[in-house]
Amino acid sequence: MKVLPVITFIVLIASLVSIVCGFVLDVEYSQKLIGFGVVGIFFIVFPLFSYYRWKGKNMKDYMLTKENLDKMKANQKRHKY
Template sequence: MKIFMKILGLAILIAVGVGFYYRIILENELTGNRIIGVAVLTASFVFMPIFLVIRWRGKNLKDYTLSPENMKKMNERGID
């Protein structure tokens, strides 16, 4: 899955670069904007959710929230 994410991220970066190439060098602004738009949408709605699922897998959200138990643990350790 990590290899897939690297390939997808690289493909998105390449698509943005190609989009700017079309806009600036070839002066085809409409095609360039479409390529950049598709790359941004892919990054937002495909890449980011998959990335978040991979990063949160196996972690407990309760460990990262400021609950009364966690505040008590922090006070006992001397962390203010």
């Protein structure tokens, strides 16, 4: 089992629970719970998820370079989209 997806999932669940508790509970620090949940999702979960999904992939395959545009044009002519 890989560790990074498990950590990402645990932090995601903790952040979501924090947000829900902030909305449901009527305590003086409920806005802080919501804030910590949002910060956890955007500054911890999203970068970890992005790193895990993009690790080992070539960024040049996803950029619009001259070669990739030529490949796309050739594909369109061949498949007639």
